[in-house]
Amino acid sequence: MIGFxxxxxxxxxLGLIIAWAYKRKLRQINKDASVLLGLxxxxxxxxxxxxxxxxxxxxxxxxxxxxxPFNLGIAxxxxxxxPYAILLFLSYPLWYLWGLERGYQIWGRRPYxxxxxxxxxxxxxxxxxxxxKKME
Amino acid sequence: xxxxxxxxxxxxxxxxxxVQLLVQKGYNVIATDLAKEARDELFQGGKWTADDTFMQxxxxxxxxxxxQADLTDKQSLEPLFDHDIDVVFSVAxxxxxxxLIDVLRKINVGGVRxxxxxxxxxxxxxxxxHWSTCGVYGEPSYQKDxxxxxxxxxxxxxxxxxxxxxxxxMEQEQILFELxxxxxxxxxxxxxxxxxGPLQTYGAWHIFHLVHKVGTxxxxxxxxxxxxxxxxxxxxxxxxxxxxxxxxxxxxxxxxGQAFNAVCDExxxxxxxxxxxxxxxxxxxxxxxxxxxxxxxxxxxLSLAKLQEGRARTKKVRPRFEAAMTGYVxxxxxxxxxxxxDLGFEFLYGGWRKGTLDTxxxxxxxxxxxxxxx
Numbered sequence: 001m002i003g004f005x006x007x008x009x010x011x012x013x014l015g016l017i018i019a020w021a022y023k024r025k026l027r028q029i030n031k032d033a034s035v036l037l038g039l040x041x042x043x044x045x046x047x048x049x050x051x052x053x054x055x056x057x058x059x060x061x062x063x064x065x066x067x068x069p070f071n072l073g074i075a076x077x078x079x080x081x082x083p084y085a086i087l088l089f090l091s092y093p094l095w096y097l098w099g100l101e102r103g104y105q106i107w108g109r110r111p112y113x114x115x116x117x118x119x120x121x122x123x124x125x126x127x128x129x130x131x132x133k134k135m136e
Numbered sequence: 137x138x139x140x141x142x143x144x145x146x147x148x149x150x151x152x153x154x155v156q157l158l159v160q161k162g163y164n165v166i167a168t169d170l171a172k173e174a175r176d177e178l179f180q181g182g183k184w185t186a187d188d189t190f191m192q193x194x195x196x197x198x199x200x201x202x203x204q205a206d207l208t209d210k211q212s213l214e215p216l217f218d219h220d221i222d223v224v225f226s227v228a229x230x231x232x233x234x235x236l237i238d239v240l241r242k243i244n245v246g247g248v249r250x251x252x253x254x255x256x257x258x259x260x261x262x263x264x265x266h267w268s269t270c271g272v273y274g275e276p277s278y279q280k281d282x283x284x285x286x287x288x289x290x291x292x293x294x295x296x297x298x299x300x301x302x303x304x305x306m307e308q309e310q311i312l313f314e315l316x317x318x319x320x321x322x323x324x325x326x327x328x329x330x331x332x333g334p335l336q337t338y339g340a341w342h343i344f345h346l347v348h349k350v351g352t353x354x355x356x357x358x359x360x361x362x363x364x365x366x367x368x369x370x371x372x373x374x375x376x377x378x379x380x381x382x383x384x385x386x387x388x389x390x391x392x393g394q395a396f397n398a399v400c401d402e403x404x405x406x407x408x409x410x411x412x413x414x415x416x417x418x419x420x421x422x423x424x425x426x427x428x429x430x431x432x433x434x435x436x437x438l439s440l441a442k443l444q445e446g447r448a449r450t451k452k453v454r455p456r457f458e459a460a461m462t463g464y465v466x467x468x469x470x471x472x473x474x475x476x477x478d479l480g481f482e483f484l485y486g487g488w489r490k491g492t493l494d495t496x497x498x499x500x501x502x503x504x505x506x507x508x509x510x
């Protein structure tokens with residue numbers, strides 16, 4: 001994916017979205033869904049990012065990785081930035097996981113959870129009580 | 137000869153356990169409560185109480201007679217006294233922080249006065265054991281030990297009720313003590329800390345339910361440590377055992393006209409919540425926090441709870457947790473159980489760990505706290 005900064009922001013947002021989808025539906029399909037999707041997304045980001053960084057898609061790839069979407073004024077031709085680039089690539093899973101965890105906090109992790117939003121919502125009549133038939 | 141006990145509020149949480157214990161111990165039991173529909177209406181659907189089928193099962197042993205009555209309707213109480221009653225366990229009250237003070241007064245003060253007067257006029261009961269609450273103390277100014285840690289308050293602490301429910305319980309106690317002094321009501325008052333245990337859906341249940349539903353938890357770890365908030369609780373089984381223990385205690389003079397705190401041994405809120413999270417499989421993080429800053433944050437939580445309570449009132453539904461309940465995270469409540477222990481009473485659930493584990497396991501086994509494990 002183009003740009004380290006852009007990738008990191010996107011990974012966080014994707015983490016949030018997948019946490020929401022996981023709580024609503026994905027967990028019922030596969031309890032490992034958020035991790036499996038995460039592996040897929042991060043793999044994709046790595047492949048595209050590395051190909052960009054190695055200028056496979058054009059001569060300006062490395063510069064774009066550092067200076068997209070905002071021109072941060074990082075001069076890629078004067079300094080060897082590769083060790084920092086490797087560190088940033090390696091940090092991708094952490095950003096995704098960070099977004100995922102925040103999503104779980106907001107929406108909950110399991111189908112019956114409501115996350116922090118639970119506190120800010122009001123009950124419907126009778127909601128919150130266990131069903132009496134479960135006494136049997 | 138088999139003794140006969142009258143249990144009011146028998147279809148509520150503590151009432152059910154009281155009836156069960158009395159049956160186990162071989163008492164004849166007269167159990168009474170409002171009709172299910174009336175209870176549901178009173179609690180605005182916010183609390184689980186036993187239905188008639190449950191009560192019939194409970195009373196199916198033959199030693200229990202279930203008679204529906206209303207504390208606020210003196211006439212409806214009269215049939216209860218057709219029986220020769222030895223002891224009254226006055227459990228019934230409207231335990232609802234969301235209820236308006238007028239309703240609370242009508243039931244908790246007026247209703248209990250009706251009951252106590254009938255006990256005096258129409259029975260030869262030897263003992264009237266009444267359920268109050270540790271909430272009548274509010275947050276007192278604690279004496280401190282040499283290191284500056286608070287010392288738990290005793291039953292002699294003056295009243296300082298912080299909310300409508302506790303005010304109604306204070307007024308209830310005052311009326312009963314008056315009847316004890318002026319008319320010889322054989323009174324003992326039990327002041328339970330927040331009760332927990334199976335079947336409960338109001339009070340400690342809200343903590344379990346909240347943690348379970350939110351699915352994530354931040355635990356403030358207060359510094360300096362002397363300000364750490366206590367977690368006063370009592371398991372429902374210990375509470376009813378304590379009530380029966382007081383009734384069976386001899387000499388009676390030592391317990392008549394007295395109040396007893398029913399609270400398990402000390403524990404701290406942060407450890408309790410951490411333990412609950414662990415049992416419920418909820419991820420939690422401890423955040424060390426400086427006491428003055430914690431007070432600001434907890435006041436904000438209280439404001440949020442009040443806001444939610446207002447919204448709920450507008451929508452004519454119950455809030456998910458009442459503002460009065462958040463008092464436990466904004467104030468220090470620390471009660472001594474020494475007076476009860478001095479009688480020789482031993483708690484089954486001295487600490488809260490075993491009781492909490494058992495209670496949450498019960499909720500999970502009965503599907504009251506859901507999971508998605510196949």
